[in-house]
Amino acid sequence: MPVDPVCGIELDEDLALLHEYDGKKFHFCCNGCRRIFIKKPRKYKNKN
Numbered sequence: 001m002p003v004d005p006v007c008g009i010e011l012d013e014d015l016a017l018l019h020e021y022d023g024k025k026f027h028f029c030c031n032g033c034r035r036i037f038i039k040k041p042r043k044y045k046n047k048n
């Protein structure tokens with residue numbers, strides 16, 4: 001199960017929002033979390 005690196009919840013891969021950063025795919029529960037990640041990707045990218 002993919003985990004949202006911003007809020008930490010487990011996601012359904014089919015429903016999650018996808019964002020690619022640094023060659024890796026990250027999944028998000030909502031556009032808000034995705035935007036937070038895009039602003040500060042270095043804070044979250046190791047939390048997957």
Ligand SMILES: [Zn+2]
Pocket residue numbers: 004006007008009028029030033
């Ligand atoms: Zn989230």
